[in-house]
Amino acid sequence: MNEVAARQWQAWLRPDGRKGVRNLVLVIYTVQCAAHVAHAIAAGEEDVQVIGFPGCYDNQYAIRLVLALARHPNVGAVLSVGLGCEYTQPARIAEAVAKSGRPADAFFIQDVGGTRSSTEKGKAIVRSLRERIRRETPRVAMGFADLTLGAECGGSDGTSGLVGNPVVGRLFDQVVDAGGSAICEEIVEMIGLKDIILARAADERARAELEATYDKAERYCREVRQYSVSPGNFAGGLTTIEEKSMGAFAKSGSRPIQGVIKVGESPPWPGMWVMDSVPDPHFMQFGYTNPNDTEGIMDLISGGSQIVLFITGRGSVIGSPVAPLIKVTGNSRTYARMQEDMDFDAGRVLAGELSLDEAAGELAAMVADVAAGTQSKPEALGHREYFVMYKHQDTPELDRGCRSAA
Amino acid sequence: MTTAFQVHADDNVATLLADAEREVRLVGGGTVALNEPIALGHKVALSDIAAGAAVGKYGIPIGTASVGIRMGDWVHLHNCASRFDERSGGFDGVTGASKDMVYE
Numbered sequence: 096m097n098e099v100a101a102r103q104w105q106a107w108l109r110p111d112g113r114k115g116v117r118n119l120v121l122v123i124y125t126v127q128c129a130a131h132v133a134h135a136i137a138a139g140e141e142d143v144q145v146i147g148f149p150g151c152y153d154n155q156y157a158i159r160l161v162l163a164l165a166r167h168p169n170v171g172a173v174l175s176v177g178l179g180c181e182y183t184q185p186a187r188i189a190e191a192v193a194k195s196g197r198p199a200d201a202f203f204i205q206d207v208g209g210t211r212s213s214t215e216k217g218k219a220i221v222r223s224l225r226e227r228i229r230r231e232t233p234r235v236a237m238g239f240a241d242l243t244l245g246a247e248c249g250g251s252d253g254t255s256g257l258v259g260n261p262v263v264g265r266l267f268d269q270v271v272d273a274g275g276s277a278i279c280e281e282i283v284e285m286i287g288l289k290d291i292i293l294a295r296a297a298d299e300r301a302r303a304e305l306e307a308t309y310d311k312a313e314r315y316c317r318e319v320r321q322y323s324v325s326p327g328n329f330a331g332g333l334t335t336i337e338e339k340s341m342g343a344f345a346k347s348g349s350r351p352i353q354g355v356i357k358v359g360e361s362p363p364w365p366g367m368w369v370m371d372s373v374p375d376p377h378f379m380q381f382g383y384t385n386p387n388d389t390e391g392i393m394d395l396i397s398g399g400s401q402i403v404l405f406i407t408g409r410g411s412v413i414g415s416p417v418a419p420l421i422k423v424t425g426n427s428r429t430y431a432r433m434q435e436d437m438d439f440d441a442g443r444v445l446a447g448e449l450s451l452d453e454a455a456g457e458l459a460a461m462v463a464d465v466a467a468g469t470q471s472k473p474e475a476l477g478h479r480e481y482f483v484m485y486k487h488q489d490t491p492e493l494d495r496g497c498r499s500a501a
Numbered sequence: 502m503t504t505a506f507q508v509h510a511d512d513n514v515a516t517l518l519a520d521a522e523r524e525v526r527l528v529g530g531g532t533v534a535l536n537e538p539i540a541l542g543h544k545v546a547l548s549d550i551a552a553g554a555a556v557g558k559y560g561i562p563i564g565t566a567s568v569g570i571r572m573g574d575w576v577h578l579h580n581c582a583s584r585f586d587e588r589s590g591g592f593d594g595v596t597g598a599s600k601d602m603v604y605e
Binding site: 254326336428 | 506508516517518540541542543544556558559561562563564576577578581582583584585586587588589592593595596597598599
């Protein structure tokens with residue numbers, strides 16, 4: 096048994112049987128007008144974090160995403176705060192969360208008073224919720240078999256496909272072999288690789304899901320005239336989306352792809368999964384699929400990822416709420432320049448200092464440490480960026496049933 | 502000497518593992534003389550590539566040569582275009598910034 100398969104740490108057991116690596120109270124606002132109060136409630140409170148939806152008009156995709164985050168394994172309790180005019184209903188969010196066995200509360204600011212009185216009320220609620228989940232949540236042993244890892248690229252350069260993503264891919268293989276799950280969501284960064292992706296399908300069903308998802312993504316990018324490649328990628332040596340795609344896809348490792356899940360859907364059985372974050376056909380167009388890195392990270396967390404790996408060549412200073420973000424770079428210059436934000440320097444592989452497998456082993460140990468409670472650098476710096484956007488996806492078949500990994 | 506990595510045996514470009522001015526050594530053996538300085542993470546042509554021919558990396562076509570490319574040339578936005586992205590070619594070769602958007 097290798098090091099990855101053997102590591103165990105203490106986790107929090109949720110009523111659905113999933114295990115969390117953090118025990119958080121999540122404050123969720125239901126319109127931009129409530130954002131200030133939500134952040135004021137969480138300010139200075141340990142283990143209290145904020146997400147929110149800016150729109151006044153509700154959106155089924157956004158509600159599904161918010162609820163997936165609210166019932167995430169790292170979340171123990173929820174307070175939902177609205178202004179009072181908006182379509183999205185804080186009480187309905189609290190009700191859905193309570194059904195999952197988590198304590199939850201909600202209020203409208205207009206019913207309570209103004210900024211200060213709502214903030215005071217909210218602080219009293221989150222402190223009480225935090226006290227309760229600290230006292231009541233069972234602690235259990237957790238290992239890689241209980242883990243779902245997400246991986247997202249941002250600011251890729253010429254090193255990302257050579258080492259940054261391949262190191263994560265090897266770690267993904269080890270997690271999958273240990274009985275855990277791994278998710279990649281950037282189908283728009285698989286453009287140009289159709290045959291290569293389909294060759295990874297676990298079976299005919301998975302192949303059909305991947306083919307439909309790939310075709311939709313390629314069509315969508317063509318229609319909106321935007322591919323997932325940016326000026327920073329070009330400056331870092333990547334010339335085309337096809338080149339970037341090959342590098343990005345390396346983070347999926349080499350194990351069979353079990354199929355495609357949608358945003359808000361967790362892998363129905365363990366293994367390597369692709370998440371589809373591209374809009375489905377709808378009478379309204381919702382713009383670009385993943386307008387920024389944070390949007391993709393939120394999608395991965397909505398799939399139940401307890402930890403997300405973020406691979407960057409150019410460098411990045413974002414983090415995430417709900418699930419810790421671990422930053423990996425394949426560019427040692429970037430690591431040296433941005434060491435306060437970068438967790439892991441995979442560029443040492445390019446310098447010949449260690450092998451890809453050794454780097455994946457070191458990264459696995461870092462993942463286990465973060466799962467055991469060590470703060471990643473973005474976490475320690477206080478980064479909690481979130482992004483919930485209007486989008487349309489057909490409602491996923493949330494109950495596909497279970498299948499053994501075999 | 503700076504090294505460059507040819508990912509797949511069929512590739513006609515290699516990726517530089519550090520900045521180089523005149524020459525790079527390939528990880529698999531051999532050297533290539535550079536026609537111009539090339540930066541870390543960027544690509545050098547390992548052979549002449551005719552306009553319209555595929556530029557290959559990772560064993561797949563990552564684009565098409567938009568002009569004739571000579572062995573030792575820097576292969577990037579000025580001479581290689583995506584087969585998918587129609588904005589490809591509308592970017593500054595060094596900074597990568599888009600040139601097709603109006604700021605007036």
